[in-house]
Amino acid sequence: MAKALQDQEQFEKLITGHQTYASIEDSIDSVVLDQQRHKKVWYMAFLMAFGGVNALVLAVAYLVYMGIGIWGNNQPVGWAFDIINFVWWIGIGHAGTLISAILLLLRQQWRNSINRFAEAMTLFAVMCAGMYPLLHTGRPWVAYWLFPYPNWMGLWPQFRSPLVWDVFAVSTYITVSALFWFIGLIPDFATLRDKTKKMFVRKIWGLLAMGWRGSSRHWQRYETAYLILAGLSTPLVLSVHSIVSLDFAQSIVPGWNVTLFPPYFVAGAVFAGFAMVILLAVPTRKWYSLEHLITMKHFDWMAKIMLATGLIVCYGYFCEVYYAYYSGAKFELQLMHFRLHGPYAFLYYALWVCNCVCILPLWIPKVRKSIPALLAISGAVTIGMWLERFVIIPMSLTRDYMPSAWGNYYPTFWDFMMFGGTIGFFIFMMLLFVRFIPAINIFEMKDLLHKLLHNDNGHGHGKGKDHGHGPMAPQPAGGGE
Numbered sequence: 001m002a003k004a005l006q007d008q009e010q011f012e013k014l015i016t017g018h019q020t021y022a023s024i025e026d027s028i029d030s031v032v033l034d035q036q037r038h039k040k041v042w043y044m045a046f047l048m049a050f051g052g053v054n055a056l057v058l059a060v061a062y063l064v065y066m067g068i069g070i071w072g073n074n075q076p077v078g079w080a081f082d083i084i085n086f087v088w089w090i091g092i093g094h095a096g097t098l099i100s101a102i103l104l105l106l107r108q109q110w111r112n113s114i115n116r117f118a119e120a121m122t123l124f125a126v127m128c129a130g131m132y133p134l135l136h137t138g139r140p141w142v143a144y145w146l147f148p149y150p151n152w153m154g155l156w157p158q159f160r161s162p163l164v165w166d167v168f169a170v171s172t173y174i175t176v177s178a179l180f181w182f183i184g185l186i187p188d189f190a191t192l193r194d195k196t197k198k199m200f201v202r203k204i205w206g207l208l209a210m211g212w213r214g215s216s217r218h219w220q221r222y223e224t225a226y227l228i229l230a231g232l233s234t235p236l237v238l239s240v241h242s243i244v245s246l247d248f249a250q251s252i253v254p255g256w257n258v259t260l261f262p263p264y265f266v267a268g269a270v271f272a273g274f275a276m277v278i279l280l281a282v283p284t285r286k287w288y289s290l291e292h293l294i295t296m297k298h299f300d301w302m303a304k305i306m307l308a309t310g311l312i313v314c315y316g317y318f319c320e321v322y323y324a325y326y327s328g329a330k331f332e333l334q335l336m337h338f339r340l341h342g343p344y345a346f347l348y349y350a351l352w353v354c355n356c357v358c359i360l361p362l363w364i365p366k367v368r369k370s371i372p373a374l375l376a377i378s379g380a381v382t383i384g385m386w387l388e389r390f391v392i393i394p395m396s397l398t399r400d401y402m403p404s405a406w407g408n409y410y411p412t413f414w415d416f417m418m419f420g421g422t423i424g425f426f427i428f429m430m431l432l433f434v435r436f437i438p439a440i441n442i443f444e445m446k447d448l449l450h451k452l453l454h455n456d457n458g459h460g461h462g463k464g465k466d467h468g469h470g471p472m473a474p475q476p477a478g479g480g481e
Contacts, residue, residue: 013297052424059418077409082132084389089129095273096122101233112444119181124429128422162247169243254331255396264316271309272385275378303368310359354384
């Protein structure tokens with residue numbers, strides 16, 4: 001009984017204040033329909049992000065003109081910033097699918113406030129990730145040769161190459177994620193179509209709503225399609241980053257050829273993804289006064305997931321040290337010695353501080369409910385996860401089996417420029433998304449309010465109790481039943 005009451009209290013903290021269907025709908029769709037809600041800070045962020053996009057265009061144009069020799073890649077470090085950033089962006093993209101698909105299948109209502117922009121984050125992060133292996137080929141204009149298609153040249157992909165695995169994993173992931181995102185948007189597009197007054201804009205929303213009228217048949221098919229896509233997306237969360245990790249694990253390079261990588265990479269991806277969700281949710285919530293929909297309870301639970309996955313990642317770091325010394329393999333010992341005492345040792349120690357030490361305050365409930373603390377920890381985790389990829393990739397390659405092949409790696413100006421450009425592109429796309437698409441799922445939030453008003457949280461509580469949330473709107477707009 002006590003647990004049931006506790007569950008009910010947790011459930012009620014997902015929407016705060018005296019809300020109605022209409023107030024929730026206005027809070028979300030007015031961000032798109034009322035352009036006056038965008039403050040100066042949005043325009044300033046947009047200009048900065050646009051500068052990043054221009055830097056990216058310049059970096060890519062110069063790269064295509066000169067070749068990948070402008071990067072710091074060398075012998076023996078054939079993979080460097082490009083693959084570091086590819087894995088980092090893919091990891092960030094995982095939280096969106098996790099929040100949307102897995103939490104949907106588990107019937108977790110708290111996902112409703114954050115799943116929409118987490119899904120958008122997934123799409124834009126995977127776009128950034130996809131640029132790197134594409135450009136790493138050196139001839140991106142013939143990248144379609146990586147697909148197995150009938151052609152008169154008799155070309156066929158080399159399926160033993162990890163590059164081909166990435167092509168199938170990433171293209172499948174982004175296709176399913178985009179479909180999942182779009183299907184979830186259809187009822188909200190219909191809401192915008194019904195509320196907008198400009199004819200041209202209404203036609204655009206109407207086109208995107210695909211004839212949605214909110215009939216029982218529409219809702220039935222919507223639920224079916226959404227659940228099928230959630231079922232398809234869930235194994236993708238595990239498979240995509242497992243495949244990315246197997247790119248390394250199938251080699252014989254010291255530090256890479258371990259079976260620990262798939263679970264270690266997946267946990268790290270969720271870890272980095274939730275850190276990025278917090279970094280994006282805080283300003284969005286503040287700029288558009290959405291504190292009643294993205295509550296401290298959401299941050300509390302996201303922080304708990306970060307703590308759990310962060311501890312798994314730290315366990316992976318301990319395992320790496322343990323099997324290096326326990327195995328007695330001289331090449332593994334030499335690599336660990338290089339990490340601890342080599343020229344990049346400060347990055348290795350920074351990795352431990354960012355990913356293992358900085359998350360420990362999350363054990364304290366007050367820290368999990370402090371926005372400045374969460375921003376600081378999420379920022380540290382985001383940096384730490386990038387450092388993790390640096391430690392794994394270039395640091396392992398610089399110390400191979402033969403001392404004659406050893407060499408250090410130093411990134412160039414163009415490495416940093418392209419990385420900064422992808423960050424600018426990511427922020428640019430997120431800002432456009434917030435401005436032109438409902439950042440929070442309107443109809444799911446109204447469904448959540450309905451459950452709150454009727455004490456229906458899936459735990460079998462009573463019905464009909466009014467919690468003083470004010471009068472209910474007669475029907476959810478955008479086709480409620």
